[in-house]
Amino acid sequence: MYLGTLVGMTGPIGMMKQHDLRDWAQRQTRCHDYLLHGSGMLKDGWWQLNCDLQLQNGPTFHIEQEVLADPFYRFIEKTWMWQQLVLAIPLYWMGGLSWLVWGVSVRIAVSVGGHWLIGYFAHNDGERTWRVEGAAVQGHNIRLAGLLSMGEAWHNNHHAYPGSAMLGLYTDEPDPGWWVLNALRNLGVVKNIRLPIQLPLRPELIAEATDLDRRVERVPEDCDIAKFIRRG
Incomplete structure (x- = not known):
């Protein structure tokens, strides 16, 4: 769970909400372009990497209490962005600015961008x-x-x-x-x-x-x- 948080998208509870919202929307008979990756690549990339979709009448999610009450999950949910320091500080100490950039900034950009790219193609074209x-x-x-x-x-x-x-x-x-x-x-x-x-x-x-x-x-x-x- 902690390694997943270091990918740089959100914390564990936020990831559950994001995934479940998209999963719920895609099972409906109609789905907003944002949640189905239904626009062109450039527009969809901008949406997914820079924007959020707020639904006026979205579903209500009931996350299991053992997850919501878990102190570790709650901690990294509140501090997920700060968790990059766990890697950033030793990387900078061992290799300077170049290690910091490649080990944190480039890694996060590739991970988040790659996650979107797989999602875009996996909902538009390929084997079924x-x-x-x-x-x-x-x-x-x-x-x-x-x-x-x-x-x-x-x-x-x-x-x-x-x-x-x-x-x-x-x-x-x-x-x-x-x-x-x-x-x-x-x-x-x-x-x-x-x-x-x-x-x-x-x-x-x-x-x-x-x-x-x-x-x-x-x-x-x-x-x-x-x-x-x-x-x-």
């Missing part, structure tokens, strides 16, 4: 295995960015199974984020990981790909869940 019927926005898989984005670019899979910890659902979809989570699960550091077979059935989820039977489902060797992909 699944379609969520009735949703204003469909996710797309961006194969070239699968590794670089820690699996986030398998965004069509995420729209199909938003509660799944694994995003790369097939052996030809590398998912480093899942590799890390699964390793931490094996070490007992994280728990309650959920995969598609453990999620509620979604009658609105339709399989679009014609080669699902040919592709090999990902089965983690150290995971006791053998088969978890449902086909529409």
